[in-house]
Amino acid sequence: MSGFSTDETMTIAASRELAGARSCFVGIGLPSIAANLARALHAPGLVLVYESGTVGAKPTRLPLSIGDGELATTADFVISVPEIFNYWLQPGRIDVGMLGAAQIDRFANLNTTVIGSYERPSVRLPGAGGAPEIATACPRAIIVMRQSKRTFVDKLDFLTTIGFGDGNGARSRLGMPGFGPRVLISDLGIFRPDPETFEMTLTSLHSGATVADVRDATGWDLAVSKDLVETPEPTEEELLLLRRLHAASNTNAVN
Amino acid sequence: MSGFSTDETMTIAASRELAGARSCFVGIGLPSIAANLARALHAPGLVLVYESGTVGAKPTRLPLSIGDGELATTADFVISVPEIFNYWLQPGRIDVGMLGAAQIDRFANLNTTVIGSYERPSVRLPGAGGAPEIATACPRAIIVMRQSKRTFVDKLDFLTTIGFGDGNGARSRLGMPGFGPRVLISDLGIFRPDPETFEMTLTSLHSGATVADVRDATGWDLAVSKDLVETPEPTEEELLLLRRLHAASNTNAVN
Amino acid sequence: MAEFLSLKSAVETHVHDGDVVALEGFTHLIPFAAGHEIIRQRRRNLTLVRLTPDLICDQLIGAGCATKMIFSWGGNPGVGSLHRFRDAVEHGWPHALELDEHTHAGLTNRFVAAASGLPFAVLRAYAGTDTSQHSSTVARVTCPFTGEDLAAVAALRPDVTIIHAQQADRAGNVRLWGITGVQKESVLAASRSIVTVEEIVDGFDDDRNAMILPSWVVSAIAHVPGGCHPSYAAGYSDRDNDYYEAWDDLSRERDVFEDWLEHHVYENGSVR
């Protein structure tokens, strides 16, 4: 199949990362699309958990919000918000957390709070939501976000969610049980933490992108894996199912 | 009506103390009988709360256990045990707690744990159950128990549940929000805390009992109110309804 | 015991200038009609409390009712920004908005602590983040058994909590189902509570595990069918996603918003 967008490549790459996962804590937008695509493609038993308290949701169209009726009526069960955070997320019962952000740094720390100063922000973003605890508690986290020098920054304007803090050992010093972000997927490539430094390192290039493109869209001095590979192109089946998901939705809004 | 037992006088006196209460946290045995009698007599809207999580139970017969099916099927709602203790009892939402015990001291502290030493008890009793938190959290507590030198003791073998600790000010020093035991009802009389010392003081004698009888059945130097009155005798209606409750039960066991 | 009141009387009686007002409902059962009534009664200096401020807080902020907000995620779900919220924070319009912001788990546990009659709750959160630096209601505690360092959040006790539910019975008991969010905790945490309901019924279905709030923990009940629109009430209505998407344009410019406010809130006794 010839034509596909960089967003499609990104979403499909994210859905592939869910292979083998039993359950996924899902935010709205790209994470929800990727998780639902994984269910359609290769993980039909993947348990989708939304922070509204719906566990095992099987939406037939992409929900606009994390509390859509569609999620509740297709769920295995629905529980209260205190229960979802205290009994299910916090103890690490949900394998994978899928996150996005407005800014990320080299250690996969995230900002979803403000651009500019906290007291007088140039852009007030939504804030923390469930992300900090998802990144704390899930045995692994997947981050999906479009890449540019404005989003991949040398220093976050605000540290909302810890990825690897200041690098190796930071998570255990902070008492965070899960491994942290195992993978960061952008519209240009795939990044994984260096096993020594825990800096997010380019390990795979999406088709059409070059290392120079990625460097140009990264606000820090980019580390590139010596085993850099090319991301397998989306297959026809992947594209077909992704587009079918979008078509079945009442919206294409992605935030 | 001529004949009635001291147990009947005690149970009926306890039920009268529930006048005006909105809700009552009920243990099995005498407290359950008194609370159900109050519902039948003068407090039809009294919300009975059992620690099994049944709120607003309206049993038609006396339950044998606090988790009888009768309690669940007649309840306004049924919640989990963590919720009953954390959301309903602890914040003081239940007006009155009804308690019994194996031993009580002059400050209405209770023992339901052991007779003898803790390590080598002569009688191992059931233990704390819900009593300590009922006595801590309920705005007022009512204690109902048969009286003798073995049960009304100078010194408890084990302090399971705090009434007034070592007297005036003890509850606030221990951070206990509710007032504590407003009344103690035995088969001989009624005792209320002295407003200064918080020692349980004989304020009412059941018919047929004398102050000497009460002294003989009390293990400490009994304080008697200068305004000592006689407990009104059970009315025909009270006796009738109490006996009807017992007859409707599949057991008369009282523990 | 809950009193049956008109929405107007319920807000007049229980929502005062300067109050801490929680409006809960997680996407589902958001008490929009009550929010609009607060706007119509021109309450001022409110501290709004909501995990997800959603359009309801955007409207209250834009109408000038609030000077502080306690929240954990302030966006238009699946659509984008809350423009009135952003305008208040970024430009102080109609006036400045003080923030006490948390994570979802943190704010949830602030309600849980208050509902439990405790001064604080413990959770694994906040360590190393800037969020904890900007809140006086986050601290650290040490486990007395393991020595572990954990987050503590202060109990949050609203003056009044407002929710929308599917049903009340004639005795004033409230029943809700589906996504129930932190409604129970936020009502039990508050000094007073108002519940708007879709329907008043003679008795509830025999579903003993549904969420019930008994009459004796509710201050006022108002019968307001559709009172959660554009949110939804499972069994009664669907979420009006178009409204959420249209809000992006209605709220972006101050004059368009003020026009909406005039025609859809002030001029109307009720808004659909």
Add this chain to the structure above:
Amino acid sequence: MAEFLSLKSAVETHVHDGDVVALEGFTHLIPFAAGHEIIRQRRRNLTLVRLTPDLICDQLIGAGCATKMIFSWGGNPGVGSLHRFRDAVEHGWPHALELDEHTHAGLTNRFVAAASGLPFAVLRAYAGTDTSQHSSTVARVTCPFTGEDLAAVAALRPDVTIIHAQQADRAGNVRLWGITGVQKESVLAASRSIVTVEEIVDGFDDDRNAMILPSWVVSAIAHVPGGCHPSYAAGYSDRDNDYYEAWDDLSRERDVFEDWLEHHVYENGSVR
């Protein structure tokens, strides 16, 4: 994912000598059949955990399976004493029983802490009582906001929790209703779990607020109709109050109890 096993296999696989074994169910849904299977398999040195030990722990203690018990109220509800429990504590028969005893609220919150992945829980309890002097799992904490002194209880993580439920579906999800006690918390607190069920069904009724334990938090499911007798399963059976009253005599004397054990547990694959 839950594995469907016979009760015998489930106990063989998941209950080992020396384990901390919680058997939950508050009056309702007590897993008696599983308790009897543990007796038949002659497990030893168990630490039993139950808010209300009830007859099931009395039987396990009398049969010599337990050397420790963590509990909060050990009586025969509405009847009197647990004689086998008392004989173990008072006379060390069949051997001594170490106790870690709590209040209901305290032990409940030990399960809640473990189910929440926290090392401890906070509550208003234990101050000034002798109970706290005899337990190493009770301590004090200070609120970092108000300075209040509160009780802390240590998280309790059983090696295995065993419960009885009304239904499992064929995918291994478990559904229970009525009085649900601390079953969810005790299962979520444990490393492993066994659920005996009244019935295996194709799918659950559409009651989204019922208590569900998904297959992926349950280790084994055994189909044991009546497996909670003489307790009861709402919708399936009534509590056998006569049995509870008869137990007073059956358990009072060692030889009568041993005779009961021989004829009603060891000789039978199942007990009714």
